Amino acid sequence: MFKTAKRNFHKAMGRFTASMELFVTVLSVAVIAVGGWLIMDEKLNYIDLITFNLYVATFISPVRKLTNFTELFSNGFAGLHRFVELMRTEPTIQDAPDAVELTEVRGEIRMENVDFSYEEESEVLHDVDLTVAAGETVAVVGPSGGGKSTLCRLVPRFYDVSAGAVRIDGVDVRQVKQRSLRRSIGVVQQDVFLFADTIRENIRYGRPDASDEEVEQAARRAEIYDDILAMPDGFDTYVGERGMLLSGGQKQRVAIARIFLKDPPILILDEATSALDSVTEAKIQSAFDELSRGRTTLIIAHRLSTIRAANRILVVQDGRITEQGSHAQLLAQNGLYAKLYRTQNLEGSNG
Numbered sequence: 001m002f003k004t005a006k007r008n009f010h011k012a013m014g015r016f017t018a019s020m021e022l023f024v025t026v027l028s029v030a031v032i033a034v035g036g037w038l039i040m041d042e043k044l045n046y047i048d049l050i051t052f053n054l055y056v057a058t059f060i061s062p063v064r065k066l067t068n069f070t071e072l073f074s075n076g077f078a079g080l081h082r083f084v085e086l087m088r089t090e091p092t093i094q095d096a097p098d099a100v101e102l103t104e105v106r107g108e109i110r111m112e113n114v115d116f117s118y119e120e121e122s123e124v125l126h127d128v129d130l131t132v133a134a135g136e137t138v139a140v141v142g143p144s145g146g147g148k149s150t151l152c153r154l155v156p157r158f159y160d161v162s163a164g165a166v167r168i169d170g171v172d173v174r175q176v177k178q179r180s181l182r183r184s185i186g187v188v189q190q191d192v193f194l195f196a197d198t199i200r201e202n203i204r205y206g207r208p209d210a211s212d213e214e215v216e217q218a219a220r221r222a223e224i225y226d227d228i229l230a231m232p233d234g235f236d237t238y239v240g241e242r243g244m245l246l247s248g249g250q251k252q253r254v255a256i257a258r259i260f261l262k263d264p265p266i267l268i269l270d271e272a273t274s275a276l277d278s279v280t281e282a283k284i285q286s287a288f289d290e291l292s293r294g295r296t297t298l299i300i301a302h303r304l305s306t307i308r309a310a311n312r313i314l315v316v317q318d319g320r321i322t323e324q325g326s327h328a329q330l331l332a333q334n335g336l337y338a339k340l341y342r343t344q345n346l347e348g349s350n351g
Contacts, residue, residue, distance in 0.1 A: 009074075013071055013074075016067070016070065017067060020063065020064075020067045024060050024063060024064070027056055027059075027060070028053075028056055028060075031049075031052050031053060031056050032049075032053070035048075035049035035052060035053075036049070093157060093158075093159070093160060093178065095177050095178055096174060096175055098175070099175060099176055099177045100171075100175065100176055100177065101176070101177055101180045102168065102169075102171065102176040102177070102180040102181050102183075102184055103180070105168065105169060105184040105265045105266065106134040106169050106265065107134040107135060107168075107169070107265040107266050107295065107296030108131070108132065108133060108134045108168065108169050108170070108296070109130070109131070109132040109155060109166070109167070109168055109266070109296060109298075110130070110131045110132075110166075110167045110168075110170070111128050111129060111130040111131075111151075111154070111164065111165075111166050111167075112129060112164050112165045112166075112167065113127055113128070113129060113163065113164040113165075114127070114128040114129075114130075114154065114161050114163070114164035114165070114166060115127060115128075115161065115162045115163040115164060116150060116154065116159065116161050116162050117162050118159075123162070123319060124147050124150050124319050125147050125150060125151060125154075125319045125320075126318075126319045126320050127164075127320070128151065128164070128319075128320065128321060129321075130314070130321065132296055132298070133296075134169075134265075134296055135294060135295065135296055136296060136297075136311050136312065137292050137296075137297040137299065137309055137310045137311050137312075138297070138298055138299070138310060138311065138312045138313070138314060139298075139299040139300075139301055139307035139310035139312070139313045139314065140152065140298060140299065140300045140301070140313075140314045140316055141300075141301055141302070141304065141307065141313060141314070141315055141316070141337065141340065142315050142316040142317050142322075142336070143317060143336075144302075146316045146317045146318060146319065147316050147318075147319045147320075148300045148316050149270055149271075149300055151316060152268050152270060152298050152300055154166050154173075155168070155173070155185065155266070155268065155298070156173075156181060156182050156185045156187065156268070157173045157174070157178060157181055157182075160174060168181070168184070168266070183262075183264070184264050184265055184266055185264050185266045185267075185268065186206075186258075186259040186262050186264040186266070186267050186268070187267075187268045187270060188252075188255050188256060188259060188267075188268070188269050188270065188291075189255075189270045189271070190270060190271045192243065192251045192252055192254065192255040193242065193243075194239050194242055194243030194246070194251060194254060195239075196238075196239070196240060196241045196242075197238070197239065198233075198235065198236045198237060198238055198239070199228055199231075199235050199236075199237050199239055199254065200212070200215055200235040200236060202239060202243070202254055202258070203215050203218055203219060203254060203257045203258055203261060204261070205258055206218070206257070206258030206259060206260070206261035206262040207261045207262050207263075210261050212235075214261060215235070215257075215261065216235070217260075218257040218258070218260040218261040219235075219257045221257070221260045221287070221290060221291075222253045222254070222256040222257035222260055222287050222291075223253060223286065223287045224250060224253035224254060224256075224257060227250055227253075239254075253287060256287050256288070256291055259291060260291060264295070265295055265296060266295065266296045266297075266298075267291065267292055267295045267296065267297045267298070268297075268298045268300075269288065269292075269297065269298070269299045269300065269301075270300045271300050271301060271302060288309075289309050292309060303344070304340065304341055304344055310327075311326075312324060312325065312326065313325065313326065313327060313330055313337065315330070315335070315336050315337045317336060322335070322336060323335050323336060323337055
């Protein structure tokens with residue numbers, strides 16, 4: 001669709017530009033030809049011909065500018081139309097009219113008979129019952145496409161459940177204001193988004209009113225403070241578009257520093273180390289352990305080595321929690337978790 005539209009646009013602009021250039025060229029040729037004929041007929045002198053040529057040149061310049069402006073205007077108008085359309089789009093998730101502020105969050109999460117599907121297609125989650133105690137660390141593992149990330153995205157209400165309820169400290173997340181809900185939840189994802197700004201301001205994004213001292217303390221706790229001091233401008237080092245001037249591990253630790261600064265009672269780690277090599281993962285695992293201490297933590301992981309601090313492990317398969325328990329209990333069950341564990345250990349020993 002986009003390719004066809006661009007092809008038609010370039011064809012139309014090509015025809016328009018070619019027509020304008022033909023008109024301008026013919027105009028110059030016509031002036032010289034007619035002027036030459038009139039000079040030969042002694043009805044015009046060469047000074048008048050030069051004058052007419054200057055008139056034509058003066059006329060052609062704004063015509064060329066108009067041609068260029070037409071293309072710029074069409075591109076700009078299309079961009080403006082898309083921008084206005086985007087700004088007028090209403091979020092599908094809205095606060096209830098009687099929504100309340102979520103305050104003094106302890107961090108207990110409860111899912112009651114939760115079903116979920118995207119746009120009434122086949123269900124992604126089926127009849128999920130889960131209780132996570134305040135301060136508990138729960139790991140969520142399982143095959144790709146099983147519903148791990150979807151399960152955790154229901155907690156900050158990125159989506160609304162199709163049936164059942166998600167509750168924090170006994171309060172349905174649909175009955176609280178989204179701003180207060182998400183202020184109480186910190187999310188560290190695999191793909192970290194950094195703004196084209198300094199490291200200081202990227203960390204401060206976790207809590208915009210934080211002081212410089214608090215930003216630096218968060219960097220220490222995320223174990224990136226020494227790396228920052230080694231950079232040319234320290235905390236005022238520019239990170240580039242989407243943090244392209246930082247390594248993957250450094251970007252991840254900036255995201256961890258944001259969460260330390262935000263200090264939420266609930267933490268979600270969504271495959272936060274899956275894009276990192278094993279050496280870098282080992283370096284920041286201690287930062288994750290420190291980050292999850294004293295918080296209700298959900299860890300979505302493919303690498304089972306990243307869930308060693310979990311109090312409980314859930315295995316999600318085909319939208320259901322098929323196994324749960326400690327590492328030792330799940331190995332004893334000899335189910336899907338044991339199979340995943342043996343497979344990863346075998347790959348690690350072969351590597």
